[in-house]
Amino acid sequence: MIQVERFHDTDALYARAVAIIEEVKATGAKTFGLATGGTMEPLYERLCASTIDFSDAVSFNLDEYIGLSETHPESYHYYMQQQLFDQKPFQQSHLPNGFASDLEAEAERYETLLQQYPLDFQLLGIGVNGHIGFNEPGTSFQSTTHVVTLSSSTRAANARFFEDPEEVPTRALTMGIASIMRAKFILLIATGEKKRAVLEKVLMGVSTEEVPATVLANHPRVVILTDLQ
Ligand code: GLP
Secondary structure (H helix, E strand, C coil): CEEEEECCCHHHHHHHHHHHHHHHHHCCCCEEEECCCHHHHHHHHHHHHCCCCCCCCEEEECEEECCCCCCCCCCHHHHHHHHHHCCCCCCEEECCCCCCCCHHHHHHHHHHHHHHCCCCEEEECCCCCCCECCECCCCCCCCCCEEEECCHHHHHHHHHHCCCHHHCCCEEEECCHHHHHCCCCEEEEECCHHHHHHHHHHHCCCCECCEHHHHHHHCCCEEEEECCC
16 A cells, blocks of 8 residues: 655655664564665765664665666665665675676575565665666566666666766666565655656556556555655
């Protein structure tokens, strides 16, 4: 079931997101699925400034580009280090290794790890085409961690973070839709006009693999925070 909370003020929205994470943590969550993207930057800034302690928790990121080293400024490893982990370390933090020589084996390794540490919580952003993690339109709802070819719209949307749009990787490793749906509680944040059309589709409650995030209608516990009215 999806519960939507709408905010006029993004400060209030992010304060609510922090409060939800604090509450989830206080009620015993130990494994946290984390997300990247511009939407999460204000959240991580506030988490860093909070008193919340993740040192007894384990994190799993949704995805990573293929071909960027951990120290590449646009890799999600680097993003997480800068935005959160340097200031709020977890007991263990996992991301897929986009530099692995055998990518299929890496996807399997990550999925096995996720099954060993079931997610109590998963944070999600959303792509304008409805992607969650890097699960692009058309991805099976049964999918587990896998290699994806990024759509041109996703590469274009993420080009703003790179000096040269040609540098945006063409592939990524991502948790699958089934991997995400196993999380006990999902918090999705969607801000800004660009997300309006896709958010409306998600809230219609009709699941279709053409819009990956519509799968959330089938999950028992989803909260969506948005500044869209
Ligand atoms: C990326 C990430 C997604 C994220 C999406 C939205 O492609 N892989 O996990 O949700 O972009 O990003 P933004 O928050 O920058 O709009």
